[in-house]
Each structure stands twice: as structure tokens, then as C-alpha cells.
Amino acid sequence: MTGHFIAEFINEDVYPSMKVGEAWSARYNGSGVTVAILDDGLQTDHSDLDANVDTINDYDYQDLDDSPMPPNGSSHGTNVAGLIAAERDNNECIVGVAYASKIIGVRLIGSYGITDSQEAQALSHCIDKVDIYSNSWGPTDGYGFWDPGVLTKSAIQEGVINGRNGKGVIYTWAAGNGGSQDNCNADGYVNSIYTIGITSVQQGQNAWYSEVCAAALAATYGGSEQDRYLITTSIFSQCSDDNVQGTSFSTPIATGIIALTLQANPELTWRDIQHLIVLTSSRNGLNDSIGDWSTNGANKEFSLVLGFGLMNAIAMVTQAQLWNTVPDQQIYSSITRNLSLKTSGEALSTDTIEVTTDCPIRFLEHVTIDITFSYSSYRGVTEIYLLSPSATYSNLLHVRINDANKFSNAGTLSWTFMSVHFWWENPIGSWNLYFGSAGGHSIVTLDSWSLTLYGTSTQPVNGRQCGVIHLYDL
Template sequence: MWNLNEDVFPNTRVAEAWRHGLNGSGITIAVVDDGIQVDHPDLRKNIDTYHSYDFIDLDSNITPDRITDSHGTSVTGLIAAEANNDVCIVGVAHASTIIGVRLIGSDVPITDITKAKALSYHLSRVDIYSNSWGPPDKLHYHSLGRVSESALVDGVKLGRNGKGVVYVFAAGNGGKDDNCNADGYVSNLYTIPITSIGIDQKAAPYSEVCASAFSATYSSISERYLTSTSLNSTCISNSNLRGTSFSAPQASAIVALALQANPSLTWRDVQHLIVQTSKRHNIDDGFEKQPWQKNGAGFNVSQIVGFGMMDAEAMVSLAKTWTLVDQQLYCASETKNVNKNINNSRDVSKTTISELTSTIKETGKNCTIRSLEKVQIDVYFSYESRRGDFTLILESPSGTVSYLMTPRPEDSDNTHNVSEKVNWTFTSV
């Protein structure tokens, strides 16, 4: 277990966090995936089968129907595989409780309502929803349905007795020819997108350009694979554990350790803790257009791996003495009309946050901004073809550049591209 046992540097310092006496006990994580082998000898102790549910077959049996649907079982192992039983591995939060939510794994399209139900399933019981699923990579803009959006709002407002549940999402596997801002779940205000680093201390080759990504953990690359649980009570260590799907559950489990250290944390406090404790180290994100920057708040930030590698020990240590953040304010500017034809020209319009702050309002009054958590830009544009050639860059008053959208070659394939209009919200952390 090179990703946890201090065999490599940098690492997520999970072993050091365990030395604080933390193991995820008392924290419930809903694994939203393609099902889980509930009687796996390394998982059965920590799975709450009574409260698990299958939204495909509409019953409580979350065991996958197909032998190929091992994804959720492997994801769960990274979170909650039992400690000290000589089977497979040990999960990061190895004493946490898992509720399985089977949502994917069928050829039948999933409705917005079904996704919403999965993302709010047993809301009164769940602390963290770990999501290693999403739309296809590299092509189209995939919106978050209205009902799913409402479910996320309910989660952060009503979950954990008003402190809000934590939604962790895998940031996507499209590589640098893709951008996570085209995924409505990843770019959402209420989610924590997590991406991947390989053992070579580089952003994994499948990690996307992602201005909304918070942080990264290790995942498999060809040089070295993760190990986890799989179907038929087996262990697995191969290329099937390749992707941000297997970084997100490690992040979910680290969050579980932080919530165990301080149960008073709100969903926003968790985001702040990730930002303040993630580390740049010597990670090479491979994004030549814009290398690592130090933003206006003094944090190192990457266009691909966010604020760097998660640090479990630093996160739980800070969580213990953390002062809860103030109430969140939503501030909006007036619409900036450009009304210009791009015609393959560059820099058609440059509008910085400083230009907009004079018109930013919050519920009818001036909104004084001391710090920003996320910036969301609503953009409306039309195109005749080659939508994937579109680039959108946001620059802050302190000079921090966010690549909100970058070229996506497959989204410029004219076989998929007709004249249309786009009204989309782009996000940067």
C-alpha cells in the first residue's frame, strides 16, 4: 500500500493521521456507484446492508448483477477495508460505516430524479457522499438536472443536522484534451472535485484541466498500481484501478477522519481545510499554458491538481482547533454584454473581477468581499461549429489566472457539432 505506508514521498500522510487515534469511527459514507459485494471478507464488517439501496432494481440488494461491475467494490475498499485482518488492504477510514447506493451499472439511462434520490438517500444518516461516476469525457456540456441540483442544496442545508453533508466527486478522466467545467456535477458550488497524481509526482495523464478541482490523491498509472478489493472476495492491483474514480474515495475517507476529529465542521469548513492543508510539493501538473501560481490568498494553485496533494495529518490537526467560517454570502454582478463575433480572433473581451466588483450586489445591497471561496461565471454564447475550440480565461485583481475552459478537440468534431447556443456556468476555486 505504497499510497499510504510512507513508501513514497510525497504522500497523503494517512498513517500520521491514524496516530491521532482516528479511523473514521462514527462517520457514515454513502458510496454512490455500481454496487458493492457486501459479503467481501475485507468489507462486510463496515457495510450497513440494512440501509443500502439499489436504485436500478429498486431493492435493498446492492450486489452487482454483472461480474464486470467491480468498480464500487474497489472504491469501497479504499475507503473502509477492515484493518488487521490479513485480507487485501486497509481503508483510509477503516472503521467508518458504508451505505451502498447502487446508481450505475445498467444500460438503462439514469433520470435526473433517480440521481437526485441517490444524492439525498438517507440524508439524515449520511455524512459524506462519495461519487466516482459522471458523464462521458471530452464531448458535450453535461448539465446538472434541476432535481439533482435541488438535492445537493438540500444536502448542504439539511444534512448533518444543518451542518451539511460533504459531496466528493471524481473530477474526470479526459486528460488535458478535456476540461472538468463541462461537467455540471464537478463545477457545482456544493461539490468537492478530486483529481489524480501518479507515483511519478506528475498529474496523472488522465487528469483534466480543472479550475474547480480542490485537490488530488494518488491513483494508478502504468508505473505502479493501487491495490483494493474486488468481486468474488478477491483483491485487485492492476490498470482497472486507474482514474480519478480511485482518488475521490481516498479523499472522502480523509474527510471522514477530519469529521471524526471535529464533528462540528460544516461542509464549507471541510472545503477550507482542504485548501489550507493541501501541498504543492514538487508536483508537475504538465500544464504548459499556465504553471503553478500563488493566488491572492497566498496559496499555490494549479490548473489541474488544484491546491496540491491532500495531507490527512495536517487536515485533522487543523480540524481539531478550527474556528467555523462565517455565514456564506452570495454576491452577483450585473451582466457584462460583449456582443462581438469571435471569428477566430483572440482576446475578444477581457473583463476582470475588479471591473465587475463595482456592480456586485447581495440581496439588493452592496456586497463587501473579504475573501472568495468560489467564483462562478455565467456565460452565454452561440456557435456555428467547432464549439470545442472555445477558450475562457478569468483573471483576478491579484493576477491569478483560471482556465475556465480550454480546447476540447473531440467537442469540435463536426459530426457531433451543429449550430447551437450555450448558456453555462463556469467555476473556479
């Protein structure tokens, strides 16, 4: 370990900077914003957190009681909490990004399995009081396609419709730590249009554990054994840098920046926040060690791994002050192509859906495809790419060795893949789906697919541009 890493990035001693210190200088500290931390518990009487903890509305969905205090050894949630809301000027461990925000501990993860109903309840816990739900948990890394249950999906959708008096609560989600061998599009929580997937950087590039991820919107520092661990609050009122690295910890930093932004403009909707992140995040000289940076048809640079790049707190709060709510969301669903198109060898096969002018969208946000495909063996060698009319390629699925080994027999998969890479593009024209098998190790058959587009009819930023649940710890 070469040093500790929270004060340095906030004090802007690390380049590139997330400009948190500048946002503080502009008098933003998260005051008036409430964050629910869904995790393995929260030490509510930690001396660096207690002034900001709401002990009236917290809850434990494992033990079904009113105390989210973690069992001995469970420090993850308390680690997360410090990065958001550790107090300032108290000579304790650290200072959180939104050090004046209010936090509600919601213990969801523990030794007992959690049901769809429990997840749904936790994701709507105190919905009339919460602005942001910070989630640093998700499916097992490396293999599988894990989707939230019906009740959980409904709770998240209800949250963005009815939360914050109709403006929508914000769901931040850790994009996963599977590295180059995993893909966050197989994670149905991050893969949702209603959540904000956050991945990690270390100095100079994406963190070594960052996944290939067409659904990740942006990145923050997440700590790295190759660089510097983060330091944050821990159980037993301690301060720890014990292996604090992962998208678990980049996510609460993003949550804190969003809290500053909501303080700057409490009228922002859940979609406004996503547009602001896209607008203000950038490459900042960071390398993508897995793929490369590309520029989409709306002249917005994006990465195979890092989404639209590093978040910028001062840019977020500055833009928020003058922000006008984005136009209503338009949704367009294409025809479903039913076919039986097989691959041969290493060559990728392709199919096309034409989006005509009857589509009302001219500025894209999210793009999803519903696809059913079959494979003769080794599911994890399947590759899927989507090419937009603006010639933007988005990698929706790449080789996952662990998935190939675990699912080596023939089978069929139906899944919804989501990409943010086409943000603000015009969708009219030919959309091409490319699919196949890396190395020709399997015969892939495209059985059906359809396209769903989300966006606006008019310019959204015109004039303003100056399963089995495991914690994502390593």
C-alpha cells in the same frame, strides 16, 4: 506495472506522502463517520468489508430493492469501497483510509438509464444517517456539457443545507479522466460549488488522465499505468489491481481523509471541510504537465490541473481539532452584461465587470460566471479565461478536440463555469473575461455574461493557520 500501490502510500514509502499513516498514529480511523458509496453496486459480504457495511440502509436504485449487490462483472463500486473502508489487521486484501468508518452501498449505475429523480433520491439517500456521499461517476469524457437535472441540483443543495443536522453533508466527486483534451468545467457535477472535485496524481506529477480543471479542489494518488496501479477489494471476495487507475479511485481516498477529519471534529460544516482542504493541500514538488503552478492574490499556490495540490491527512485532522466554523457565506451577483462582442482570428477578445465596494465579500471562496456565447463552427476550439483584480488567471475552458469534432456546426451555449483558483482573494476591482477561438478556427460571439461571487466578509481562517452517465474507470 512496476508495483502495487495502496499499502505503499499509506505506509509513506511513496513521496510525497498524504500522511495517512500519521493520522492513524494520532488515533483517527474514521470511527463514527458514515459514507454512502454511489456506484455500480457493492459486495456487502466481502470479507475485507463486511464488518463495516451497513446492510440495513443500503439500496439498489436500478432494481429498486434493498440489496446493492452488483451483477456479475461490475466491480467498480467494490473497488471504491475498499479504498475507503477495507478492514485493518484481518490479513485480507488492503486497509482503507478510514478503516473504521461505516459504509452504505447505493447502487445507482447499471444497464438501465437513470432518471433525474433517481439521482436526486440517491444523493439524499438516508440523509439523516450519512456524513459523506462518495461519487466516482459522471458524464462521458471528452465532449459535451453535461448538467445535473433540476431535482438532482436541488437534492445536492438541500444536502448541504439540511444534512448532518444543518452542518451539511459532504459530496466528493471524481473530476474525470479525459486528460489534457478534456475540461472538468464541462461537467456540471464537479462544476458545482456544493461538491468537492478530486483529481489524481502519480509519482512526480499529475496523473496522465487528469483533466484541465478550474473546479477541482485537490488531488490524491489515483494509480497509473505509467507508474503503479492501486490495489483494492473486488467482487467475488477478491483483491485486485486489474487496471485500477483513475479519478474514480483518488476520490474515495479523499473521502477517507475527510472521514478522518470529521472524526477529529464532527462539528465541521461542508464549507469548513473545503477551507481545510485548501489550507492543508499543497504542491509538494508535484509537476503540472499540462500548464504550470501559479500563486493567487491570497498567496495560495494552485495548479491548472491539480487544484491546491496533494491532500494531507495529518494536517487535516490536526487543524480540525481547533477549527472554528467559518463565517456565514456571502453571495454577490453582478450585473449581466448583454452584448454582441465577436472575435476575429486567433486574438482573444475581452470584456470587464467592475465589482465595487457594495460587494460584502472580502475573502473569496468560489467564483462562477453565467455565460452565453455563440460560435460559427467547432465549439470545442472555444477558449475562456477569467482574470481577477489580483491578476490571477483561471482557465475556464480550453481546446477539446472531441467536442470540436462532434459539434462542428454553428450553435449557441449557455453555461455556468466555476473556479476555485481565486480562494481567499479580495474580489473588489476589475474582473476581465477573455474569450476566443484557438487557431482562429471559429468566430466566437459573447452574447452575455455575469459574475457570482461566494465568500466571507471577514477572515475565515484567522488565527488557525499553524446526462449519459458512465463510470470514471479506464
